[in-house]
Amino acid sequence: MAIKKRKKRIKIRYEGVKFLTYCFFGLFLILFILINSIKIYNDYQYQKTDEYKIQTMGYSLDEAKDLVKILDDDIREFLLTNPKEDIYYNIINEKYFLKKNYLKYIDYQKTHQSLDLRTIVALVNTHASDGWYNNTYKTDLTKNNLILVNKFYQLEEDYQRDDLVSIPLQYSYSGNKAASEVVEKYIEMHKKVKEELGVTLMVNSSYRPYSDQEEIYKQFKGKGQEYADSYAARPSFSEHQTGLAIDITSITNPTSTAFKNSQEYEWLKENCHKYGFILRYPDGKETITGYSTESWHFRYVGEEVATKIKNENITFDEYYAYYIE
């Protein structure tokens, strides 16, 4: 009797194990199919993403991830129809890269392969790549002390600030006016130079109305348009009309050559930002500013912006394109 019962118990136990095993394999199979289906579905979905499509053009996963961040319809079309070239990715890592100019950088580089990427970005951002005076825009006057006037941004013929004041004669040759804040800061700077170097700075020229600039440009134009454009602004394209620019010299070194070699010029280059000024047309930036170096021409932008421009070693044109516009 006891043996029979035991046999029955063993049989039940065996059936139970068998059932559990089937269940286990069944579950495993379902899970396996499920996981694979999800994977296939995900792969299928991933292949529809820009990140995947960009990789098929030769970019690494990391590069594709970065490129996805700058995509718009035009850039997407470009990247998916042109096999990878180094510049297509490298350009986006340039410090002053602007997404809106992506295709312009690529275009410009094709015809200017000797230029480095930083220069290409600078020239395109500032419109310098368009050629001087080729495309012109109205200066945005709401930017106050940060208005941009160069070979692309112009003022109205009758534009004149309403806070122009005369620069007292101990700081300037006669008849010079500038925005009141500019005069105030220039005088502070003037006093500091006098105190530290014993040198007297003088303003040679500052605010100039349209008509005066027209006269100056005409004189330069006697030597040809290219010469004139390199040394003088066309009327309404002159920073002097803003009332924010001053041409500085000193009593000790009144000529431009002497001034350029003077200690006061060195001092100004090093310290003028503390008073809100920048050297507007520095050495080595001619292709961006469109002007030959002018050791005398200083522009007021306020201390914060002047400091940033000095620290980053950029021109106001680049600053404007990247930080303001």
Ligand SMILES: [Zn+2]
């Ligand atoms: Zn000037």
